[in-house]
Amino acid sequence: SKYTSVALLGNPNVGKTSLFNALTGARQYVANWPGVTVEKRVGTMFYGDRAFRIIDLPGTYTLGVTSVDEKVARDYLLYESPDLVVVVTDAVNLERSLYLLLQVLELRGNVILAVNSIDEAKKAGIKVDRRELSKHLGIPVVLTSAFTGEGIEELKEAMLKISRSGIHVHYLFPKHIEELILKLSESLKLKSELRNFDVRWLSIKLLERDKEIIELAGIDPGVDYSEDIANARYKFIKELLKDSYRDSKKHYWDFN
Ligand code: GDP
Ligand code: K
Ligand code: MG
Numbered sequence: 689s690k691y692t693s694v695a696l697l698g699n700p701n702v703g704k705t706s707l708f709n710a711l712t713g714a715r716q717y718v719a720n721w722p723g724v725t726v727e728k729r730v731g732t733m734f735y736g737d738r739a740f741r742i743i744d745l746p747g748t749y750t751l752g753v754t755s756v757d758e759k760v761a762r763d764y765l766l767y768e769s770p771d772l773v774v775v776v777t778d779a780v781n782l783e784r785s786l787y788l789l790l791q792v793l794e795l796r797g798n799v800i801l802a803v804n805s806i807d808e809a810k811k812a813g814i815k816v817d818r819r820e821l822s823k824h825l826g827i828p829v830v831l832t833s834a835f836t837g838e839g840i841e842e843l844k845e846a847m848l849k850i851s852r853s854g855i856h857v858h859y860l861f862p863k864h865i866e867e868l869i870l871k872l873s874e875s876l877k878l879k880s881e882l883r884n885f886d887v888r889w890l891s892i893k894l895l896e897r898d899k900e901i902i903e904l905a906g907i908d909p910g911v912d913y914s915e916d917i918a919n920a921r922y923k924f925i926k927e928l929l930k931d932s933y934r935d936s937k938k939h940y941w942d943f944n
Pocket of ligand 3: 704
């Protein structure tokens, strides 16, 4: 297609729609997602020599299926597979926002992290080291404020750059889980009906005992590693923030 498709993904209330408005201006319309009453916002952005089709996804905390909003967001990522995903997070509550980011990184590449509400964070005495975050995550990171306009140009620039080159990263789980993922991936690769899916992502979901994926894959590993996988993500987030996030009023680990 002549458009680069972009999904804005993030927790509720982090500023997705505000960024969407900043990127698309008046070039947008509202429809409904098929079969549900969740609003679907679609807009267009022209930047550099490219046209971008931007989707403002419903707010979600995980890539699970526990709510209609979550399912809409997850199905869009899985089945429509946009060219580019911008994960929008709230600089004031960065730790909370990062769990979803890791799930997206397990699923796919071409991801940008937008740390939004940076204006509010500065007022609250919070420092975010964009370079450290980017180095640890292996993806572009932009500090934005949909309120003051800070970082919007950099975000567009990062989108343009990825739409031209593309990147792919996976962060790694502990060895015993990676071994299970590898084993499951080998069996999943043999199933021709799953050829359009990322077998690594399917394997992680099987180990998390995701009902929908167990049914889809026709494999039940019979074990539940959801806790180990969640713990691995939290550990990764702690390490990440140790080097990149400073809150003058509290330590980053005093989360809530
Ligand atoms: P969404 O639920 O992720 O789509 O978030 P919204 O775009 O609706 O924004 C949620 C609230 O945060 C609104 O009150 C916005 O005005 C506010 N907000 C969004 N972005 C920023 C920002 O960069 N800075 C500040 N200070 N407030 C913001
Ligand atoms: K907010
Ligand atoms: Mg919104």
